[in-house]
Amino acid sequence: MSRILQKKVCLLGAFAVGKTSLVSRFVNGIFSDKYLSTMGVKIDRKSLQLDDVTVNMMLWDVHGEESVKKVPAAYMRGSAAYLLVIDGTRSATVDTARELHARMRAEVGDVPFVVLLNKVDLKDEWELSDADVATIREEGWECLMTSACTGENVEAAFIRLADQMIA
Amino acid sequence: MSDQQVKNSDGDDSCKQNGDFNHLKELLLGEESRQIAVLEEHLENPELHAADMGRVLHKAVQINQQQEPGALADALAPAVESSLYASVRKDPDSLGDALFPVMAPAIRKSIISIMHGMVQSLNHMLENSFSFQGLKWRLESMHTGKSFAEIVMLHTLAYRVEQVFLIHKADGLLLQHVSFMEEDTQNADLVSSMLTAIQDFVRDSFQVEANDSIEKLSMGNMVVHIEAGSKIVLAAVVRGNAPAEFTETLQQRCELIHKQMAGALEAFDGDASVFNAVRPDMESCLLSQTASTPTGSNLKAKLMLSALALALVGWSVWGWYQADREQKLIRALDALPGFVVIRSGDEQGALLIAGLRDPLADKPDKLLHQYGFSNDDVRLIWTPYQSLERAMQIRRARAVLKPAAKTRLNIDQSKLIVSGVAQSSWLERARALQPALPGISEIRSDQLVLSDSPEYLLQEAIKQLQPPTTVRLSISGETLIAKGKAPDAWLKKAAIVMNIVPGIKVYDGSAMINMEADDYLLAESVRLLNPPSSARLHVYQGILAASGKASQQWVERTASAAALVPGIKAYDDSKLVNTQSDVYLLSESIRLLKPPSSVRLTVDQGILIATGKASSRWVKKASRALHIVDGINGYDYSNLVNTRSNAYLLSQANRLLKPPSSVRLSVRRGRLAAKGVASTRWINNARKRVKRIAGIRSFDTNELIDVGSNAYLLAKIKRELQPPATVTLKLNKRELIISGIATTAWAQRIGKLILHIDGVDTVWQQDLVVIEKALATLKRMLLNADLRFVANTSQLMDGETSKIQRLAKQLMKQADLMRITQAHVQITGYSGLLGEQAEVLALSRAEMVKRELMKHGLTSKRVKTSGQKTQNEGWAARLDLVWRALP
Numbered sequence A: 001m002s003r004i005l006q007k008k009v010c011l012l013g014a015f016a017v018g019k020t021s022l023v024s025r026f027v028n029g030i031f032s033d034k035y036l037s038t039m040g041v042k043i044d045r046k047s048l049q050l051d052d053v054t055v056n057m058m059l060w061d062v063h064g065e066e067s068v069k070k071v072p073a074a075y076m077r078g079s080a081a082y083l084l085v086i087d088g089t090r091s092a093t094v095d096t097a098r099e100l101h102a103r104m105r106a107e108v109g110d111v112p113f114v115v116l117l118n119k120v121d122l123k124d125e126w127e128l129s130d131a132d133v134a135t136i137r138e139e140g141w142e143c144l145m146t147s148a149c150t151g152e153n154v155e156a157a158f159i160r161l162a163d164q165m166i167a
Numbered sequence B: 001m002s003d004q005q006v007k008n009s010d011g012d013d014s015c016k017q018n019g020d021f022n023h024l025k026e027l028l029l030g031e032e033s034r035q036i037a038v039l040e041e042h043l044e045n046p047e048l049h050a051a052d053m054g055r056v057l058h059k060a061v062q063i064n065q066q067q068e069p070g071a072l073a074d075a076l077a078p079a080v081e082s083s084l085y086a087s088v089r090k091d092p093d094s095l096g097d098a099l100f101p102v103m104a105p106a107i108r109k110s111i112i113s114i115m116h117g118m119v120q121s122l123n124h125m126l127e128n129s130f131s132f133q134g135l136k137w138r139l140e141s142m143h144t145g146k147s148f149a150e151i152v153m154l155h156t157l158a159y160r161v162e163q164v165f166l167i168h169k170a171d172g173l174l175l176q177h178v179s180f181m182e183e184d185t186q187n188a189d190l191v192s193s194m195l196t197a198i199q200d201f202v203r204d205s206f207q208v209e210a211n212d213s214i215e216k217l218s219m220g221n222m223v224v225h226i227e228a229g230s231k232i233v234l235a236a237v238v239r240g241n242a243p244a245e246f247t248e249t250l251q252q253r254c255e256l257i258h259k260q261m262a263g264a265l266e267a268f269d270g271d272a273s274v275f276n277a278v279r280p281d282m283e284s285c286l287l288s289q290t291a292s293t294p295t296g297s298n299l300k301a302k303l304m305l306s307a308l309a310l311a312l313v314g315w316s317v318w319g320w321y322q323a324d325r326e327q328k329l330i331r332a333l334d335a336l337p338g339f340v341v342i343r344s345g346d347e348q349g350a351l352l353i354a355g356l357r358d359p360l361a362d363k364p365d366k367l368l369h370q371y372g373f374s375n376d377d378v379r380l381i382w383t384p385y386q387s388l389e390r391a392m393q394i395r396r397a398r399a400v401l402k403p404a405a406k407t408r409l410n411i412d413q414s415k416l417i418v419s420g421v422a423q424s425s426w427l428e429r430a431r432a433l434q435p436a437l438p439g440i441s442e443i444r445s446d447q448l449v450l451s452d453s454p455e456y457l458l459q460e461a462i463k464q465l466q467p468p469t470t471v472r473l474s475i476s477g478e479t480l481i482a483k484g485k486a487p488d489a490w491l492k493k494a495a496i497v498m499n500i501v502p503g504i505k506v507y508d509g510s511a512m513i514n515m516e517a518d519d520y521l522l523a524e525s526v527r528l529l530n531p532p533s534s535a536r537l538h539v540y541q542g543i544l545a546a547s548g549k550a551s552q553q554w555v556e557r558t559a560s561a562a563a564l565v566p567g568i569k570a571y572d573d574s575k576l577v578n579t580q581s582d583v584y585l586l587s588e589s590i591r592l593l594k595p596p597s598s599v600r601l602t603v604d605q606g607i608l609i610a611t612g613k614a615s616s617r618w619v620k621k622a623s624r625a626l627h628i629v630d631g632i633n634g635y636d637y638s639n640l641v642n643t644r645s646n647a648y649l650l651s652q653a654n655r656l657l658k659p660p661s662s663v664r665l666s667v668r669r670g671r672l673a674a675k676g677v678a679s680t681r682w683i684n685n686a687r688k689r690v691k692r693i694a695g696i697r698s699f700d701t702n703e704l705i706d707v708g709s710n711a712y713l714l715a716k717i718k719r720e721l722q723p724p725a726t727v728t729l730k731l732n733k734r735e736l737i738i739s740g741i742a743t744t745a746w747a748q749r750i751g752k753l754i755l756h757i758d759g760v761d762t763v764w765q766q767d768l769v770v771i772e773k774a775l776a777t778l779k780r781m782l783l784n785a786d787l788r789f790v791a792n793t794s795q796l797m798d799g800e801t802s803k804i805q806r807l808a809k810q811l812m813k814q815a816d817l818m819r820i821t822q823a824h825v826q827i828t829g830y831s832g833l834l835g836e837q838a839e840v841l842a843l844s845r846a847e848m849v850k851r852e853l854m855k856h857g858l859t860s861k862r863v864k865t866s867g868q869k870t871q872n873e874g875w876a877a878r879l880d881l882v883w884r885a886l887p
């Protein structure tokens, strides 16, 4: 029996980690390196067909502020899952991801999430060492190395999230 | 009928040459020509053309829609889209801005629905195109920048509910969507999420209650009505102004859906299919209403005419305005100095102006701009001439004479008036050139100041040098002479006056006094400050210094006045002693009073304060300080200790000797006395230490009892034995000697005590006389002594006097005892005679004995006599001892 499910999915992460770029890569298959910082929230939709279920993901690309406290709580509420985006070239974005993760847990509870270590195309410039990545994984965080620039793992990440949501 | 039409078309005489050709054409093409003419008429005449279009347009659109669905809509989209964009942008509300980028799909969708609406009512719209209302709408479209189509839409529809969204409140997911135009529901889910985000944003940004929500969002002419329930949100997109009842309708629907779908809402997991059930409820919200537009063709025509009339009036007003502007420009040009306008006219649409222009006159460009003309609008043709207008004449004189900036030129009739300042050489040259100036007959220079005249030079020198009032300047030939005094800076400036004032060649300042020179400043300072002879002033490099001594008043006055001496830069009085200052008075006091090192002197506001210790001699001297030290006006010695005073000496002694509490020290006239009881050690130490106290001359320990001494012991024994005054106790080593007189009672009492006296080994009491015992012994001795007399005489028999002498000796030994006890010897005389004589004889015999006793020391008080006539012959006088009983 075929079903259509709608799910609210939040993209969270520090300023300029690549949330908007990832969404646009996933939704439109394009990457624009023309810098455009998201204001407030930007919502996109992407449908994924998983077996007999169509998942309509409403992707809430939440404006990444310098201070995560400024992300309105209401934007987080009602999320069925979320993506935590970390910029491999800036290790400080890991801390921001942790804070956002904590806030998300407080707002929506224990919902599925996937951690994206983005900008893997710039691996040479990464501040994050392999050891750092290992530490993050040890926390039980499911991590995927992505690049909004090359498209690497982007689709995989969203599919992984959708999988967890309908499981 | 077709003939007539040909004739009609050919009826124009000017086309005679073409007559043959037309005829041929008519023969060949006849019917076609006529048809073409009809078509031409239809194309040229807008009325007809519009009618034609109206007849076919809906069909054309229908076909277009079938063949290329949406093509027409696409073609119209950009125009409508941009106009909507503009209208949204006009609203500065930040919400609108935030909303715009994400609402774009919704807007696009709405535009498409507008398109559909437009297609439907296209006929209606075109019918209205040339009506008065159409004209009005066109004007409105021009005015607002909105497209005509949009304006028509706005006016023909009062409102229309175009879409209704049912939104899951918690996550913004779309549960159901109904639309006026069914085919476009693609982006409804995005719009739904976005509407939720906007609500959230507003709630977070404006701190409203959690249950409050936005009720209306408006963008341009679109309003989103939002009805929020506890679980769902019903949002309706409305174009135009919905009536107030609409909000209620929405509210009712919302409540209804809530009730109906309560279970489904509870179980919602993203699957919205169950909400298809509420579609009918939502569709019933898709309301609309057409606006009523009153149209009457008669009225329409009238209004049309009046509009035309208005246009005509407008046109003529414009023409008049244009002509007036040109006239004004010409007049202004003519009035400009150096211009004469001779003729003007229209030349190929441009304004032509021709006339005379003095080459020295201003360019006319500015004036053109002022009147709103550009250089292209106007063609100017000028013939050069020399104007005799005043302004031009002055301009010409300037060009020829080239006056200096300070020289002013003016014209009065035919006279050129020069004023201001000029060199005499320039004036000469000007006079020489005067004939070259047309219209100038004379140069008048009585208001001109010659810059090389002495008066001018002096005036300039004064102006440039600004001499102080102490300086007098004068000019001699080309030399500036300065006399008087001035500050250095001015002198320096004056020295280079040749560079500042042209015409002055030499400066003579030999008679000037430099007001900043030290000796001048010193003289001025002395004059103004008038120092006392004890003080001296010096000036070095403008700094005034005072040294020596001066009164407080002068010091203070000078401290402030010194700076007022012109030219003095600073004043230094560190070397000046203020004879009234405390510091000075202190040093003087020390010098003159020579206080001992134990004294500290201070001076506070002229009061001498001494603290510490000093001898009375010094204190006495110091108390005359007022006479000794000039300037001291009082003293305070309350904290000064006199080291010779009894109290001080006593305190010193107490401090140094530390007497035990049993000792009391006292001092009188340098003598220290100690009273009380103390240990031998302390006494010995005290004797040594007392010598160290300056001012103590002797140490009196007479009344001091040494605990280890006999005296102390003796005193203790005395306290114990309580001897009467007649008893003497003596202590010799460890021997107690008790002597004197005591009663038996006392003797008995001490009998036991003396056996246990501390510090005494032996007690001697041989010399203690016990009263009762001693007196009894004496009494016995006296009673045993019978004294014999020669018969019938009072003459003692031989040997009796020596007997009496012995008795007297014994009595005298106990004289003290007798005195204490008030004892006396009772002598009784006897006679053997009868008669009167007997008594006399008896008494005289007693008296005789008394006399004898008294010879040997007894006092008459201690002897009493009496006589008795009858006695036996044997002995004639008897003695006895009588005393008073002891207590």
Ligand SMILES: Nc1nc2c(ncn2[C@@H]2O[C@H](COP(=O)(O)OP(=O)(O)O)[C@@H](O)[C@H]2O)c(=O)[nH]1
Binding pocket: A013, A014, A015, A016, A017, A018, A019, A020, A021, A022, A032, A033, A034, A035, A036, A037, A038, A064, A118, A119, A120, A121, A122, A146, A147, A148, A149, A150
């Ligand atoms: N090289 C590279 N640049 C990226 C990648 N993802 C994002 N960027 C760049 O990072 C910047 C921030 O991206 P953006 O998507 O706006 O970040 P956001 O603030 O998290 O939405 C932009 O200049 C992007 O071009 C990536 O995977 N590789």
Ligand SMILES: [Mg+2]
Binding pocket: A016, A019, A020, A021, A036, A037, A038, A061, A063, A064
């Ligand atoms: Mg972004």
